[in-house]
Each structure stands twice: as structure tokens, then as C-alpha cells.
Amino acid sequence: MALDGILLHKIVSEIKEEFPAKINKIYQVSNSEILFQLKCQSGRKNLIISCHTIYNRLNLTQRNYPTPEEPSSFVMLLRKHLEGAVIQSIIQGGLDRYVKLECSSRNDIGDKVTLYLYVELMGKYANLIFVDASGKIMDALKRIPPFENNRRTIQPGAMFKETEIQDGKKDPFTSSTYDHELTLTKQFHGFSPFLSKEVEYRLGHDESFSNIMKEIEDSNSLYLATVNNETVFHCIPLTHLEQKSKSYPLLEGLDTVYYHKEERDRIKDLSGDIYRFVNKELKHLKQKLPKLESSLVESLDCEKWHTYGDLLYAHLHLNTKGENKIQLPSFDDNSLIEIPLDPKLDIKGNAKKCFQKYTKAKKGQIYIQEQIDLCEKEIDYFEGIQEQLDLSTFEDAKEINQELVELGYLKKKDSKIRKQKKKDTLPKIKKITLANGIQISYGKNNLQNEALTFKIANKNDMWFHTKDFHGAHVVVHATDLDEDTLRTAAMLASYYSKGRESSSVPVNYCQVKNLKKIPGAKPGMASLSTYKTIYIDPNEEFILNLEK
Structure with a gap:
């Protein structure tokens, strides 16, 4: 808006x-x-x-x-x-x-x-x-050459022309009358269609135009509401929407509306287009997986090539050169079996080729299965990265980029980011302190999860993670948790996961000492030996209030 x-x-x-x-x-x-x-x-x-x-x-x-x-x-x-x-x-x-x-x-x-x-x-x-x-x-910032706009050129050296103010419109702050037949956008300067709807709604409910404009003039607040998943706002309560709107100080409200929306563009501008790379990798892997599965099915049917080879060797006296196929009786029941042939080869050469296909398919079964397992793990990994990017801040995105470079997916580039004077050895972990004094830490990408779980957390701290979804590692720096702390930690784990739009999200929790790092796995991967499960409904408003 x-x-x-x-x-x-x-x-x-x-x-x-x-x-x-x-x-x-x-x-x-x-x-x-x-x-x-x-x-x-x-x-x-x-x-x-x-x-x-x-x-x-x-x-x-x-x-x-x-x-x-x-x-x-x-x-x-x-x-x-x-x-x-x-x-x-x-x-x-x-x-x-x-x-x-x-x-x-x-x-x-x-x-x-x-x-x-x-x-x-x-x-x-x-x-x-x-x-x-x-x-x-x-x-x-944006140059406009003459061939794009010959009435108003924006180029170094050109004379600047201020935007012309539309004639025939009145100042709503000084005018107390209006034409009922015309929309407010056509009568007054500064009106948008959205504000016009609000004012016309109020006029229809016996409010005077001058009183409405005085309320606008005196307002120091911004009122936010959500309509069809889009945030709408203005400096007076949005009564025509017939829903409750949130109120903020004016400039703070603008930050609330725009800061995180434009953060996606900053991530792309300053960290490289990680989104495009991850989406490209996922598309490639998801196209590759069914082809591998098809190859595996074909390789599992390799015994037919062994049978074809045996039958051809049993009939070496036949002249098959120039033929595309041949039918030979089965060893079991004398039923005819059709065998594809290479017309350039004789019957012995075709028999040898059948045994080569059999050997290749037999050996390939193990290799193809390994490739399928690897492909599924890569899809799982990049889907996790995709989820992390959806909730990442600019700093989180930089760490995701660093992780992809360290794992060899991306080439290291000269940084476009201003180098900090002091560089911490560990990623910056988000921390909050509850009203009861207990601290909770949580990671929002794989590097943060790895550092939090295996380097920062105490072995007796409680660890939380969603059961069936990619998501944040949440650590409560305490052993005995009351019901509110338990549910707050589970809420954080469910919200910062792929299941944040679901209900009754299962969250596993245990002491950190019951976790084990998986050898050779990607950063942030862990296995649990003993754990309990709690079911929680993610609540965005609760999380936003918690992080204030």
C-alpha cells in the first residue's frame, strides 16, 4: 500500500x-x-x-x-x-x-x-x-532520459522541473464543504482511494467533514489492519473495515509496516540471490529424483538380459546380422521370447552385449540407490534452507550464504558488506528472557543451530525441536521447567519451523546430553536417544510480543 x-x-x-x-x-x-x-x-x-x-x-x-x-x-x-x-x-x-x-x-x-x-x-x-x-x-537515483519522457528529463545537467500540482482541487484542511456527487479523490488534494472510503463511510454515519479532517490533523498515530493478507494503514482508526486495528506512534508504525518487507530486497541486493540459487537447486533435484527411481526399476529387471544372452549363445548357428529382433524358445516352457538385437552385430556380438547390459545394471543397482538416498537428503536440506530464508533477517541470510560457501555449493565472492571491526567466532544467537528470569536461546539457520546445540548449550539444558519439520533449535537454559516455560519454548520451535501454518505441531524436547551429532551430516543435524513430545498451536502474535 x-x-x-x-x-x-x-x-x-x-x-x-x-x-x-x-x-x-x-x-x-x-x-x-x-x-x-x-x-x-x-x-x-x-x-x-x-x-x-x-x-x-x-x-x-x-x-x-x-x-x-x-x-x-x-x-x-x-x-x-x-x-x-x-x-x-x-x-x-x-x-x-x-x-x-x-x-x-x-x-x-x-x-x-x-x-x-x-x-x-x-x-x-x-x-x-x-x-x-x-x-x-x-x-x-533513477535517471530518466529524454527518449523515455520528453516532458520531464531527469539527467545530470538538465534543469529540474517540480511536479505540477493538479488544478481544480481544494485543500481538505481549509475547506469545510464538499460535493456529494463527486468522490473525494476528485475534489481534494492528498486523498487516496483508501482514505476516501474511510471518510465517506464516516460521513454516512453522521460525522462532519471538518471534524474528520481535524482528527486527521491532530493524529500522531498510525492504525494498521490486515485485509486479504495485505497490511492497510492510515493516521485515523479504520472504521469502514469493521475490524480492530492496531495503533502505533506514526513513525514507528511505518517501520512496522515496511522494515521487514524491504528486508527481502536487501538480502537479495547485498547477499546475492540466495533464493534463486536454492530454488534452482531444488528444481534440478526434484527433476533428477524420478529419473533415478526409473533407472533403479529398470536395473532391478536386469535378469532378463542374462536370459537373453544365454538364449543367443545357445543358438550361435543362426545368422541374425541385419535383424532388429529375434524370437527364441524359452528354456523353461518353450514359449517364444522376443529379444531386441543390434543389426550391426552378429548373434555372438549381441549375446555379449546382453551380458554387458546385465553386468552394468547389476552393479548399477547399488550406485543408483546411493544416488537416490543422496538426492533425497539434498532435497530435504535445501527445503530446510528455503524455510530458514523465509524467516531470516539480513544477518541470518549472510550466515546461510556462508554455510553454502563452506559446503561448496556457492563460490566465495568478495563481500559487499561492511566488515565489522571485531568478528565473533560463533554466530549471533537470538536470546530472550522470560518474566520468571529463565533465558531461552534459539537458532534461525543451520550454523546457529549447530553452534547453539553443540557449543553453547549446557548438557543439562532443555532442547526443543519440531518432530516432523525443519526448524529452529530452541534451548532453555534451565532443567526444571514450569508449564508456561515449556509451552513458550515449544511455541518458538513450532513458529520458526515449516509447520508454523499448521495446528497441533508436535515438538520433541529432551536434555542436551541426550543429543548426538550425526557423523558426516550437514550442520545442525542431531539424533535423539530419549525425548518427550508436546503438541502446540503456533501463534504469531504471541511470538512477536515475546520478541519485543
Whole structure:
């Protein structure tokens, strides 16, 4: 769901409270996101500008974003002119979906200059444009050459033209009247079809237009609801949906909506397309398996070739050269058996060829069965990786990439990620502390599972894992568990598994000392000697509240 002009008006009102703000660092988080690290009035914050086709937005956040060490040419230009500059103001173009950031900086000879950043949040046309004091474009995140748009060229050196504001529409914050015959989107600036539905619903329930607009003007919250598996939101309660909506502070709510959605794109941009590789491997293996099974069935029927060879050797006096087949009487009941022949060979040569096929098929049975077992294990492994990627953070995805490199599936590439000053020897394991003081740790990929179970956990700690699904290893750092702790650990194991959409998911649990590492197995594989089982229904809301 895209931002509309009225919601952007609310966002700008919140952000401008932090200006003037000094720009400390500039990074390109992904192909469509630029991050400005600011020193604001209330402390250090991140200004994220996203020009994603769907998730385009402007937001002030305290969340951490991964930062690549190889900046693009556009980011290098921004760093040259804007690092150390001060953002003096932010101005929205009426109630349209673009804003102008005015920055004061100094040029190479120390003279004070004014530079502008235009943030346009218009769906697939979303863009960040860097403009000098004379109105000349210095560069843009997305360049638009004349042959694509001859009315508005976005290229270095071209003169910048602000987006034209539509004529004939009114400002909803200053107008108290409206036409009942026209939709609100056609009458007022800043209205989206979604907000129009909400306001029209309220008007139909005896609320006045001016009161609704005053509620919008006074709101500092974002209300979220889910419709057909899509998150919808705005700055007033969504009464027309006739369902309960969650309320967040405005800027925090935007983070809640967009952060994890765009994380998938960051994973692909900065870690390589692991998804595509895993899907390609799975497709290849699933096509290979039935072929191997067909070959095994054929090799198990190898005795016929032995019989064919014996029959041909018993009739060496026959001339079969040039023939494609021959019928010979069986040794058992004299019934005719049809034998395929190679017309280029005589009967002795065909007999020898039949025995070669018999020998090859007999020996191949063991090899083909080994290949089937290996193929099934590889399918199982990559399906597990696929599940881990679906719930992974950026750091989790990096560790999955590292695992695939170490196992030889991927070639090691020069890292695009900024190297940390201190590198931990063990993966970072997620930990939570319950109200009773008990700590629970859980891994979200194979490397984390391996480290948690076999290197970090104490032998008397309790270990949890789903019975029939790939998933997280969960360790409770205690021996005697009450009912709430037991169910919380089982809930974590079921949610971070392939069975998170199921009900009554079986979760095995035991002490760590009852686990054994499987020799030669992939990371994270373990066998259990003694265990108990609990059945649990995964609850996403419970997990999200637990991890806050």
C-alpha cells in the first residue's frame, strides 16, 4: 500500500521537528534505499528514503540497516557534497507526494551554498533527485532520459522541473464543504482511494467533514489492519473495515509496516540471490529424483538380459546380422521370447552385449540407490534452507550464504558488506528472557543451530525441536521447567519451523546430553536417544510480543 499526500503531510510534520539536523554519513542500503545518518535535535537518528516501486516512503527511524562497503556513483556524489551539511528544512509540495529537503553546505573554496534533495514518492516513478542552487540536476537515483519522457528529463545537467500540482482541487484542511456527487479523490488534494472510503463511510454515519479532517490533523498515530493478507494503514482508526486495528506512534508504525518487507530486497541486493540459487537447486533435484527411481526399476529387471544372452549363445548357428529382433524358445516352457538385437552385430556380438547390459545394471543397482538416498537428503536440506530464508533477517541470510560457501555449493565472492571491526567466532544467537528470569536461546539457520546445540548449550539444558519439520533449535537454559516455560519454548520451535501454518505441531524436547551429532551430516543435524513430545498451536502474535 502506497503513501498518499495526506499521510505524507503527517510524516513531514513529525520529521520537521528534528530539523535542523547535521548529515554525518550517507549509505545506499539497497538499489532503492538511501540512508542518511543524522545528528538531530533529539539525538542520532536515521533518515531512510525509499524509492521502491511498492514500498516507497520517507521515514525517520532508529532501526539499524546493513550498509555496503561499495557505494554507487550517486552515493559518492551525495557524500562529496552533503556529508557534514545541515538539513535546514523539509517542505511538502502542497499535499502532493513529493518533498524538498533544503541543505546548507560549503563548496571547495569554503563558500556557503544551498543544495536541494527532491524526494518523489509516486509509485513506480519514485525518485531521489539532487539539485543545485540554480535548479540544475546534479544526479538522481533513477535517471530518466529524454527518449523515455520528453516532458520531464531527469539527467545530470538538465534543469529540474517540480511536479505540477493538479488544478481544480481544494485543500481538505481549509475547506469545510464538499460535493456529494463527486468522490473525494476528485475534489481534494492528498486523498487516496483508501482514505476516501474511510471518510465517506464516516460521513454516512453522521460525522462532519471538518471534524474528520481535524482528527486527521491532530493524529500522531498510525492504525494498521490486515485485509486479504495485505497490511492497510492510515493516521485515523479504520472504521469502514469493521475490524480492530492496531495503533502505533506514526513513525514507528511505518517501520512496522515496511522494515521487514524491504528486508527481502536487501538480502537479495547485498547477499546475492540466495533464493534463486536454492530454488534452482531444488528444481534440478526434484527433476533428477524420478529419473533415478526409473533407472533403479529398470536395473532391478536386469535378469532378463542374462536370459537373453544365454538364449543367443545357445543358438550361435543362426545368422541374425541385419535383424532388429529375434524370437527364441524359452528354456523353461518353450514359449517364444522376443529379444531386441543390434543389426550391426552378429548373434555372438549381441549375446555379449546382453551380458554387458546385465553386468552394468547389476552393479548399477547399488550406485543408483546411493544416488537416490543422496538426492533425497539434498532435497530435504535445501527445503530446510528455503524455510530458514523465509524467516531470516539480513544477518541470518549472510550466515546461510556462508554455510553454502563452506559446503561448496556457492563460490566465495568478495563481500559487499561492511566488515565489522571485531568478528565473533560463533554466530549471533537470538536470546530472550522470560518474566520468571529463565533465558531461552534459539537458532534461525543451520550454523546457529549447530553452534547453539553443540557449543553453547549446557548438557543439562532443555532442547526443543519440531518432530516432523525443519526448524529452529530452541534451548532453555534451565532443567526444571514450569508449564508456561515449556509451552513458550515449544511455541518458538513450532513458529520458526515449516509447520508454523499448521495446528497441533508436535515438538520433541529432551536434555542436551541426550543429543548426538550425526557423523558426516550437514550442520545442525542431531539424533535423539530419549525425548518427550508436546503438541502446540503456533501463534504469531504471541511470538512477536515475546520478541519485543
